[in-house]
Amino acid sequence: MxxxxxxxxxxxxxxxxxxAFSCSExxxxxxxxxxxxxxxxxxxxxxxxxxxxxxxxxxxxxxAFYWDVEPKGEWYNIISSKIEDWxxxxxxxxxxxxxxxxxxxxxxxxxDPSDYFDLxxxxxxxxxxxxxxxxxxxxxxxxxxxxxxxxxxxDIVMGHNSGGGKQENPFRGGEEVYTLFNEMxxxxxxxxxxxxxxxxxxxxxxxxxxxxxFAETDLCHDQPYVREWLWERNDSFAEFLKDFGFDxxxxxxxxxxxxxxxxxxxxxxGGFSVGENFDGNGQVLKKWVEDSGSPAFDFAxxxxxxEALDRHQDLTFLDRDMLRKIYPEQAVTFTAxxxxxxxxxxxxxxxxxxxxxxxAYILTHDGYPCIFISDYDNTVLNKKLQNLIAIYNGLATGAxxxxxxxxxxxxxxREGTTTNPGLILYMNIDRRANSFEVxxxxxxxxxxxxxxxxxxxLNTDANGVTTIKAPANSFAIWSLGE
Ligand code: ZN
Ligand code: ZN
Numbered sequence: 001m002x003x004x005x006x007x008x009x010x011x012x013x014x015x016x017x018x019x020a021f022s023c024s025e026x027x028x029x030x031x032x033x034x035x036x037x038x039x040x041x042x043x044x045x046x047x048x049x050x051x052x053x054x055x056x057x058x059x060x061x062x063x064a065f066y067w068d069v070e071p072k073g074e075w076y077n078i079i080s081s082k083i084e085d086w087x088x089x090x091x092x093x094x095x096x097x098x099x100x101x102x103x104x105x106x107x108x109x110x111x112d113p114s115d116y117f118d119l120x121x122x123x124x125x126x127x128x129x130x131x132x133x134x135x136x137x138x139x140x141x142x143x144x145x146x147x148x149x150x151x152x153x154x155d156i157v158m159g160h161n162s163g164g165g166k167q168e169n170p171f172r173g174g175e176e177v178y179t180l181f182n183e184m185x186x187x188x189x190x191x192x193x194x195x196x197x198x199x200x201x202x203x204x205x206x207x208x209x210x211x212x213x214f215a216e217t218d219l220c221h222d223q224p225y226v227r228e229w230l231w232e233r234n235d236s237f238a239e240f241l242k243d244f245g246f247d248x249x250x251x252x253x254x255x256x257x258x259x260x261x262x263x264x265x266x267x268x269x270g271g272f273s274v275g276e277n278f279d280g281n282g283q284v285l286k287k288w289v290e291d292s293g294s295p296a297f298d299f300a301x302x303x304x305x306x307e308a309l310d311r312h313q314d315l316t317f318l319d320r321d322m323l324r325k326i327y328p329e330q331a332v333t334f335t336a337x338x339x340x341x342x343x344x345x346x347x348x349x350x351x352x353x354x355x356x357x358x359x360a361y362i363l364t365h366d367g368y369p370c371i372f373i374s375d376y377d378n379t380v381l382n383k384k385l386q387n388l389i390a391i392y393n394g395l396a397t398g399a400x401x402x403x404x405x406x407x408x409x410x411x412x413x414r415e416g417t418t419t420n421p422g423l424i425l426y427m428n429i430d431r432r433a434n435s436f437e438v439x440x441x442x443x444x445x446x447x448x449x450x451x452x453x454x455x456x457x458l459n460t461d462a463n464g465v466t467t468i469k470a471p472a473n474s475f476a477i478w479s480l481g482e
Contacts, residue, residue, distance in 0.1 A: 044457045046446045046481035049421070051394030056420055059092025060363070060389055061153070061370040065109075067338045069097075069131070072106050076133035076141045083141075087148040090389040093272065094145060095250050095370070097338075098155040099130065099138060099241070103163025103186065106131055109338075110155060111252065114163030114181065116229075116237045117189035119244070124188045125163060142245035151247035151272060156265075158230055159256035161194065161217045169196040171203070177216040192229035192237065208257055221261045231265040238269045248272030251294070255279070259292035266294060274332045278339075280304075282321035285331075289323070295330040298323040298367060302334060302350075305361060308410075309354035311347060313429055315410040319402070324367035333367040335359055336375055356384055357427055360451065360475045363392040364414065364425040366400060384451075391450050395423040395479050409434055411468075415441065421480040423450070428470035440464040448481035457481065 064082075069075050079094070086094070098110030101118035105125035110132075114125060119135040122128065132138070142152050164178045165185030181187040181194040200207045200218045208218070221227055231238035238249075248271035251262050255277060266273050273294040277285055280303035285296050301322040308317035324331035335358040340349045350358045355375060362369045369392060375381050398415035405411075408430040416422025421442065428434045440447075440460055447458040447466065454476045460466040470476045 044446075046448060046457045048448060048450060049394070049480060049482055051390045051450075054394040054420055056395050056397035057393050059090050060392060061093040061095060061332065061368065062086055062091045062376065063334070063337055063370055063372050064094040065097045065132075065338060066372070066374045067109060067342045069109075072131050073129045073133055075131065076137040080137075080141045080144050083144050083148050083150060087150055089386045090393045091150060091371070093151040093153055093248070095153040096138075096141075096155065097132060098157045098252070099132070100157075101125060101127075101130055111157055112162035113157045114161065114186040115189050117191045117240060122188035124186060139245065146245065152245065153248045153250050153272060153274075154241050154246040155250045155252055157252045158219060158221075158261075159253050160219060161199075164194065164217065167196060171196060171201045172216075179217060191235070194226075198223050198226050218256065221257055227261070227264070231268045236268075238265055242269050242271070246271075249274075251275045253278070254288065254292070254296075259288055259294075262292040262294050266292075282323050282326060285323040286326045289327055289330045295327075295332055295368070296323060297337075297370070298331040298333045301331070301362070301367070302340070305335060305354075305358045306347060306350050309357055309429065310351050314407045315427060315429060316405055316407060318361070318410050319405045324365060328366035331367040332370050333362040333365070334370040334372065335362060336372040337370075341372070341374060352378075352380070355381060356388075357429070357475055359385060359388050360425060360427065360477065361410075363388040364396050364412065364423060364477060366396075387450070387452065391423065391477055395420065395450065395477075398422045403438055404436055409436065409470075411436055411438070413438075413440070423477050423479040424468060425475065425477050426468055426470040427475045429473055431472050433469060433471050435467045435469045437465065437467045440466065442480055446481045447478045449476040450479055451475060451477045 064079050098113060099119045100113045101115045101124060102108030102110055102112040103114050103125060104112055106127040108131055119138055120130045120133060121135045145152050163186040165180035166176045166178055167180040168174050169177045169179060179196040179199050183190045187193055197203060198220060200220050202220055204222050219226055229236055254262060254275040262275055275288065275292060275294050275296045277288045277296050278299060279285060280299050282300035285300055289296050301324055304317045304320055304322055308315050324333055335350050335355060343349050376385055396414055397420050398417055401413045401415060403411040403413055408428060410427040413424045414422040424438060441464055442460050443464045444462055445460045453471050453474050454469050458466045458468065468478050
């Protein structure tokens with residue numbers, strides 16, 4: 001039913017466009033650009049299509065934390081208070097920080113896991129709650145998310161552990177190391193107690209084939225006991241999280257263990273999955289995706305955006321290798337995360353000045369975009385980001401055709417479908433406004449810039465030809481008006 005009505009609407013629009021009075025360029029005197037999706041541009045009486053009815057995509061993910069979130073013990077409640085706004089703005093998944101108790105207790109961001117089964121329930125490492133709250137508060141957040149059709153993704157840290165007791169390690173010539181995890185030593189739950197043989201080196205081998213990490217407490221997944229407790233048993237950590245309500249997984253630092261273990265985890269419990277393979281090389285990401293069977297964050301796309309926008313001011317970098325060009329269905333695109341935002345090296349971070357250009361890129365292309373909470377909550381970005389998410393969910397569909405790539409201009413068309421008009425993204429990092437003649441599929445039609453950056457109606461001729469525009473150091477996203 002919905003599909004049919006959309007189709008009629010689209011055909012009707014095209015017919016209307018043929019007879020529509022041709023508007024002059026230059027707007028109608030309403031000069032203030034409006035970016036709020038609830039008060040769309042209406043230059044010359046032409047208004048935006050209703051994006052919420054166009055269903056190009058099902059939603060985007062929100063990374064629901066940044067480094068050292070405050071206040072301690074309140075984070076789950078704070079996120080709960082945001083869920084309804086996120087739902088109404090097109091978020092369909094949230095990625096939470098690692099839920100298990102870490103060695104640094106109330107200060108822990110979760111990346112130093114000690115007791116996998118303590119989600120804020122046992123008193124150890126100086127606290128019952130985790131930095132983010134109690135187990136009950138986490139449960140409430142998950143339930144509320146599900147009521148709003150939002151999936152909840154757990155951050156899985158299974159490469160290394162922290163916070164165990166000291167013990168003599170025969171595999172290290174009797175040296176004392178912190179590899180003892182039991183009820184008295186950082187593992188109050190008593191589930192998945194560990195000892196020196198579960199870490200590297202051990203009686204199987206000295207190390208993973210991959211790079212060394214956390215030398216003394218690097219978990220060995222070749223030990224059957226470790227695999228059993230992490231995902232194989234029916235009361236494993238993975239099953240425990242799934243029973244608790246988590247819908248999927250973000251695998252931390254996957255360079256520290258074999259990708260076959262991500263595959264094994266997902267084969268056992270299923271659900272959405274994305275790996276953090278911190279590598280800007282698209283071919284490395286491709287290989288990891290093939291070996292693990294899991295989507296991955298598109299660090300190649302992230303670094304190309306940084307090179308194109310920040311480092312070199314040269315948009316031809318966008319023409320290079322990225323995971324989303326190889327496996328669009330397996331690429332989770334992003335412009336910032338908890339690591340990049342605190343990195344002091346500007347080459348590992350996209351500057352605030354270029355954030356919207358970067359978001360315009362990921363929210364018009366293929367791949368599954370992840371929005372960073374600090375960007376969404378930034379009052380400078382918030383309304384424009386909400387609008388870009390609406391554009392992604394409404395118009396970012398169909399084949400991708402690159403119309404122009406030069407140092408200062410990048411123009412890309414999503415060709416849409418029979419029921420969806422698609423869009424044309426025009427990125428312009430020149431110091432002056434630019435324009436470009438395109439032959440679109442929109443014939444005798446009126447086009448609007450859905451980004452709100454150009455307050456003008458464009459008319460296409462009988463062949464779909466028109467000259468699209470983008471302001472200096474900005475972008476426009478052209479599509480059909482009605
Ligand atoms: Zn091993
Ligand atoms: Zn940068």
